[in-house]
Amino acid sequence: MIGFINLYKEKGVTSFSNINRLSKILGGCKVGHTGTLDPIAEGVLPVCLNEATKLASYLIAEDKEYLAGAVLGFKTDSYDTTGSLVAEGDGRIPSEEEIQKIINNLVGEVELEIPAFSAVNIKGKRAYELARKGLIENAGMRKSIIYDIKLVEYSYPNLTISLKVEKGTYVRSIINKIGEMLGTFGTMNKLLRVRSGFFHVDTALTVEEIGLMYRNRNYDFLIPVNRVLNWSRVIVKDQFVDMVRNGISIKRVNYKYIPDNLTEMVFVTDSKGVVLSIAERSEGEIPFKNIRVFKNENFKI
Incomplete structure (x- = not known):
């Protein structure tokens, strides 16, 4: 199996544990x-x-949409309710008007504190390792872009916001x-990632749902690579396939075929649709x- 899955990560478990379980199931x-x-x-x-997995960086680069809940009146060291x-x-x-005014002013580029309890690297150490020892209060500052932010609901001390942000926010x-x-x-008490680029929460599947489908030989959970990465396909003449693979x-x-309207990134394939590489114009x-070469005959688009 080669492709992507729109996984629904459930609250209370780590991303790593979800991935481990999924790997065993598959x-x-x-x-x-x-x-x-x-x-x-x-x-x-x-x-x-x-x-x-060699294409992960192209998904990470996508913008994200969230629905977030917060409690006003206190602050923790992790900026969420898991902290001290x-x-x-x-x-x-x-007032609601005060909150609305502040939220409106955050649209655009904004400088934010990076939480101390995060995986940011500081001189070879993860920030959370330093935070646990009481060595840092935050992990520095980072400029981020907030494309859109809206107040969804407010009843003190609780508020809910929806937002669209760039990667790494x-x-x-x-x-x-x-x-x-x-x-x-203010402290975050809940967070729902609604969208990450192509992937939307409405079609996301839990590990259990994917496992049931897999056991029933239903592989509809697998999303083809070229459905997510909508890149042009160019075809190499047969006698030059090995050169590209190298x-x-x-x-x-x-090249046997190059379309007129090209995307900046392309899939380079043989005449049977086997992906030889991804390349940039x-x-x-x-x-x-060529940016990355593939040598798996089962990787087709």
């Missing part, structure tokens, strides 16, 4: 995920199988910033430069 095949969800979070976790209390507000109850950091701007503090970027005349005599 007979020990190579499984990788694209972007960890914290144990408190649930929702879409795109998964790559076998050769598709570090500060409390003065009991002031902000910590939603709990956004909630922490909202709390600080309100002067009341990592050589070949000349234009050595280039100028001149060599139209595509």
Whole structure:
């Protein structure tokens, strides 16, 4: 099996444990995920199988959509309710108008604190390792883009927001910033990843659902690579297939077929649809430069 799975990660378990269980259910095949969800979070976790794991970076780069819940009035060291209390507000109850104004001002590029309890690398150490020893309060600052953010519901001390953000954005950091701007503090208490690029929560499947389908020989959970990565396909002449498999970027005349409307990234295949490489467009005599080579005859599009 080669392709992607739209996995629903359930609350209270780690992304890693989900991947391990899925690998065992699918007979020990190579499984990788694209972007960890914290144990408190649930929702879409795109998964790559076998050769598709080599394409994970192209899924990680996609924008994300979330539905997040928060409690105002206190702050923890992890910016969510799994952490330890570090500060409390003065009991002031902000109005819905105040919250709406602050949220509106966050759209665009914003600088956010990276939570101390995160996997960010600091001088060869994971931030959470340093945080557990009390050596850091946060893991530095990071600029992120918030494309859209809306107040869904508010009844003090609870609020719910929906948001669309770029990759690598910590939603709990956004909630922490909202709390600080309100002067009341705020802590995330729930998080649902609604979308990650192509993958949407409405079609996500749990490990148990995938396991049942697999045992019944129903493989509809497997999403073809070219359905997710909507790249052009170019076809190599038979006598040049081995050259591409060996990592050589070949000349234009050595291609059997090149479509008119090309995407920036392409699948390079043989005449039977076997993927030889993924490549990026280039100028001149060599139209595509190989980025990654594949040697699995079962990887077809």
